[in-house]
Amino acid sequence: MTSQTRARAAIILAAGQGTRMKSPLPKVLHPVGGRAMLDHAIDAAQALGCQRIVVVVGVHSPEVRAHVVARLGEDAIAVQDPPLGTGHAVRAAEQALNGFDGEVVVTYGDVPLLKAADIEPVFNADGVTVIGFEARDPGAYGRLILEGDALLAITEAKEASPEVLAVTACNSGVMAAPAALLFSLLGQVRNDNGKGEYYLTDVVALARQAGHPTRAVFAPEDSVMGVNAQGELAQAEALFQKVQRETFLAAGVTMTAPETVHFAWDTQVGGGTVIEPFVVFGPGAVIEGAARIRSFSHIEGARVGSGAEVGPYARLRPGADLAEGVKIGNFVEVKNVALAKGAKANHLAYLGDGTVGAGANIGAGTIFCNYDGFNKARTQVGDGAFVGSNSSLVAPVRIGAGALIASGSVITEDVPADALAFGRARQTVKPEAAAAFRVEARARKEAAKAAQTQNETSK
CATH class of the missing domain: 1.20.5 (Single alpha-helices involved in coiled-coils or other helix-helix interfaces)
Structure with a gap:
């Protein structure tokens, strides 16, 4: 990226009603890579070093407003009411940026794949800069009429001549300009068009008429794709996953069927890790190098240490922390439990809220009984302890180092180190x-x- 010479702000348009999504969830809150599309846009703005970020919301989506306030605070909100076009939406943010002296970029809450590196070239200019892209199928996109990198006009497809329709350079809608210039030009935009709306694209012609430079920079078409319907959301997810897979493969992660592995926006995987087919990573998964994640496992909010093995058919929930060499086998669920080096639970167990010491063995069918209907309690299993199959450890309870729990036991009291505990009725034979x-x-x-x-x- 180029060096930042002026203060920056971002206006993120997120006031659309998103009716084509046909979902009760507001459009910009639909996730890509396990993260709301709007958060991807905010992430990009923050990565650009924007001192101010304003999100323009509509009165019809209180959920979007609440989401923005939770992340950025009330000062980041601007309301467009009623919706009268993109130019009108940007003007809604003017008061929120009152006194800001720097450059403003306008982006969109439904363009989740646009990264800071794609946006960076629009800055450090005296006039108006837009991001364009070379379209595989220009269709209904507005065309960029260029002379070198100078932008002469943006022509809507419905108003274009056959010669203009042949142009493949298209408008992404992303635009940047000094704040004072942007709002001055927006004040001159008229709504004498068929929809009675104020179009942001009109700023280009107004800027040229006033003698300000106008230019275009380009980003990949996939990066600027907008999401308006469920099919496009699925397409954005597929593009996101493709990039993630390629990134991890290049970093030395082995995947025999990468098209079946799904990553979250913040997944971390160290080189030398092997990921088998049909693995899903939710947000917050950290996999250190040389681990093995076997088929049909789901990992979210968890850390897997070097050389550890997970699955197949395992589920690691938030707070699961597997140290080096830990083995979590098939049909084992771990939630908020730290397992020390070499510990193992090879099959059919639930471990919730607690710790498992180094080298400890958790037998098949073991349950950490952590919830009494009101509160959670912790189970602590010491180093080298052996918990026999089909045991229930009723928290809060501590199993000492080297202790042995007989199979089929229900343990309700602490077990000292190196002790043998039975928690079952004596067998009777008739x-x-x-x-x-x-x-x-x-x-x-x-x-x-x-x-x-x-x-x-x-x-």
């Missing part, structure tokens, strides 16, 4: 009782059947 039971049960069944037949005959 010789021949099973055979007697079967004779008696069969007789009762036959008697009931005979009574039913007699009852039906007497009717």
